[in-house]
Amino acid sequence: MWELIRANRRKSVFLVVIMAALLFVVGYAAGELLIGQGGGVIGLFFAFAVWIIMTLVAYFQGRQIFMTVSGAQKIKKEDHPQLWNVVEEMVIASQLPKIPDIYIIDDPAPNAFAAGRNPANAAVAVTTGLLNRLKRDELQGVIAHEIGHVKNRDILFMTMIGVMLGAIVLITDIAVRSMFYGGHRRRSRTASSGGSQFELIILVAGIVLMILAPLLAHLIYLAASRKREYLADASSAQFTRFPEGLALALEKIAHTPIKMKKINRVTAPMYTVNPLQKASAKAAGLFSTHPPIGERVKILRSMAGGSTYMAYNEAFQQITGSRSSIVPQSALISPESRPAGTAPPGPVPGLRQMEGAALLAAAVPEPATQAGKVRQTTDALWKARNYRFIHCDCGAVLKVPPDFKRREFKCLRCKKVHSA
Amino acid sequence: MVVFEYRQIELDYCPGCFGVWFDEGEVELLLETAGPASGDAVLKLIVVTRDATETKRRCPVCDKPMDKASVPGGKVILDRCPHGNGIWFDAGEFAAAFAESAGETAGQDGTIRVITDFLGEALDKRHEET
Amino acid sequence: MLGFIIFIVIVAVLVIWVIGLYNTLVRARNAVKNAWSQIDVQLKRRHDLIPNLLETVKGYMKHERETLEAVTQARTAAINAGGVAETGKAEGMLSGALKSLFAVAESYPDLKANQNFLALQEELTSTENKIAFSRQAYNDATMQYNNKVQMVPTNIIAGMFNFKEEEFFEIEIPTEREVPKVSFSE
Structure with missing residues (x-):
């Protein structure tokens, strides 16, 4: 590293x-x-x-x-525990010194970005569209990509x-x-x-x-931007030990027709997937900030030799036909380059290898329905904006803005009066 | 606006004017949870009417003037966002719109019925005007 | 005179270079230590969460005394365990006990609707992930460090200042690998 x-x-x-x-x-x-x-x-x-x-x-x-330009809302752990935990897990896997600030952007288009001048001052932001669409595994792939940007000082x-x-x-x-x-x-x-x-x-x-x-x-x-996207993908695979997570997420993002609302040319290169680029674009033109999604997915899927930087590099060279390395040579340690008499490192046991892939996300509770997932996301936004939650006995929930003047609220359904 | 959640579907409710905003995304969620995935957004089923005389409202999401619309067979005029962001119901329009359409369209249009059923249950139309 | 100055410069550059190499080794070794302590942090966090979980679950799972007791016992054993091997084994047992608790919980719909339980479940399973990821990070850091200890030119410095290779974290319970793949398709 x-x-x-x-x-x-x-x-x-x-x-x-x-x-x-x-x-x-x-x-x-x-x-x-x-x-x-x-x-x-x-x-x-x-x-x-x-x-x-x-x-x-x-x-x-x-x-x-x-953050202001993109309308991002900073959240606390209680606002969206799952997102927070996923970020924390990747911070541990990447050995960052500190958990970055976490933001949510109210936008139906799925995307994410990282910002901040150094790992101690970093921030990651995800859109509500991303949270609504991705499963935990996929979200983890995207977050690991962003943490990769932070870690690599991109x-x-x-x-x-x-x-x-x-x-x-x-x-x-x-x-x-x-x-x-x-x-x-x-x-x-x-x-x-x-x-x-x-x-x-x-x-x-x-x-x-x-x-x-x-x-x-x-x-x-x-x-420079494109090269760093590949490198962040490689980091994502290395941290999660599960390249498929990011591959699935990229596919989902590519197949969503919704365009982001608050995007301009300056902020575009910071996102996981270029929000201005058409998903159908096949080739990375000279004028694109991101490599084509299809190619990124293909590289992730053909990582045969595990989830290391070296495996990514091999897959990258195989898919693009390029001889250049995404990862600097010094980080690619092959057994041959070791002095005689020392044991080759072999595959380093990662999470997925150690505990069995199924243990991970499968065990983590996820909302069963799409509506439940969307509620989890919007609730995070309401909580981040300090809305008060009033649970009525009839099963309805009232969410009241913090600057609301009235002190009493009548439930729309059962007409029970709640006082704040 | 106060947010009102029932059965994991959210409505925005104005306690001052008793108006209700039903977001397009929430409509879709409701249809998804309800089962009959007709695919067609409900907003298309609510027909735009040209002869309405009410003054135009602005969409709370995109701030564009909204179309006047009505449920098939209904007499109540609703406000619909031309960009598909959602529907606005004035105070009482809820009850009126769905009291009549529930009777008339029952059995003929699954999509609308899911919504009328939900709204009726969520807002308990008997008391809405109070 | 000029020759002397050149000599001084060369020596100075060499010293700075050696200091640089030494520092990279120290940094790599600290990363290993840091990663190791992170594992302990996460294990401790899991121990702290379990009493809350048991308290929440107790009311619902009246007929699952054995499962609950197994978790309690595994937790006590894990807390009291000493030494790497013993700790590893005890923590493995605790993971297993928790897993069966959550599996049993599947058949209690009331419990699964309990917000408190859901929050704890997210917290505990995420802590489980964090334990695994901190082990992974430890292994990554160890590989980085060991490479440095073995490879030119840092191996010379490592030999001079007695930097020794660290051991990888091994899996304690081989059966854990054979966990059946649970499908969670929508």
Whole structure:
């Protein structure tokens, strides 16, 4: 696990450096184009300032902004014990230092995401649609995927790189706009009077850069995002020792036609399944944040050699035909790489192997009917919003908002009066 | 709005105006639990009427103006969300709508009967106006 | 003079590298210890939950004295057990006793409708899962650590500072593997 995080960090630093270089080049070029000779330094400074401010906001307020934008409601253990327990189980399996904050989003489309800058400050959010549709096993697969994001430090990285993408887009946008409104004219006048060919080349190169830079930044961002989705799937299999759980959940999510309500392009890459992408999309285009679901399911299903990172990696290479590793080499320990004379580790006994798969979710009580499951979910939302529950003798339940002024409630069914 | 749950189905109830909101998702749940999975959403069975003169209400979920509608054979005008979010009953419309339709449509439409039975039982229509 | 500075730099880099390796070993070993203590936390939690469960169930299951007593006895034995092997066996017995209690509970519809019982059942079965997952995490951490102890270059440091391999958690009751697959299709 440590190898994984460290190798991840090394790669992340590399990508961040590339993005930063791109950002500064864009800043410099924008300055040169707009202000003229010597303006590059000002542009550079401006790009740096934009980046720093956006990064600070994302680092300290990112999670809060994220949760507010998606309308997530923080819950306590009593609100939805099952969800809480599933998260806690995965925290134990992944050896995270702390249980992340758990949120529910009132949205019929099934999905989930993780947020927060580090494992100590992490949060996972699931939609009501997800809770209503998935069985415990499947929910566990999804939660393990999100915990995988937390564990692999994906969130901080994707936020940082996303911020840089945003800064690059912002600066090129400003540059291109202001060139259209006047900047360009002033520039061409000096070019014609000075007549230097060199200056013209710089101008053209700058414009080309302005067009290409955001595109390039976007591609880096998306490629990094897709790779991390695979890695989180691998983590899910490793933590649950049951790849089928996530596979089933992904299929259910893919076959649900409902679209999420509060989604935009910024938050989309954070979800388990890209909420903006069509489920039918077969290929992972250059412009998708997530790999195609069908492929992810296929990889999970063909993990023949157990539930380890190595098994996932083999399945990944077999299905995609790619030679690249999803998991860094150092985390893939094969018996051959061990010094002579030491025993091969063999399969590490996991939960499923130790206790028998049936013991797990089968024993955990689940509501028998769909209505019961939906009630469990909505009740979690009511409780999280501090509604008061009044149980009437006739079998009905009244759920009263906390800011409700009346002190007495009449049961709609048997007309019995309850006082709060 | 106070939430009212009976037999694991929720209704939203306004204690001020005695109106009731029946969410589409809850209607589907009710049909599922009741058994006859006709598949067809009940909202389609409630026919939109154009000659209603009541002022239009807004849907509490999507905030769009709602259609006026009625149960087949019924005289009461309900409010139905055009995007399929649910149905709104004004005070007393519940009792009226289903007192008449329970008699007339009995036996002819399973879906509606499941709902009328449930609503009748859940809200005990004899006392609703009080 | 220059040669001396280069020598100092090389030595400094080496020392930092060795410290780094040493620290990864310590971190891996702490992860193992931490995972082990997590198992104890979950076992303790299960012991604490059982009296509540028995209290709730008592009123409903009047004719199941034996089942209830088996749970009580298994719990006492598990609490008093000492040593890894004995603890493992006693906890295995307790798991079995709880499983048969919940199996018997299936035939009491009133009990199954009891909110308190349902909450406890969720809590206890989840604790059971947590015990299993903490064992799994312990094994994962142990494998990480053992790999480091065995593999170049950390094995050199491990040899110097006496880092020894840890043992995997083995299954105490082999029959547990043969639990029939219960279908819970909708």
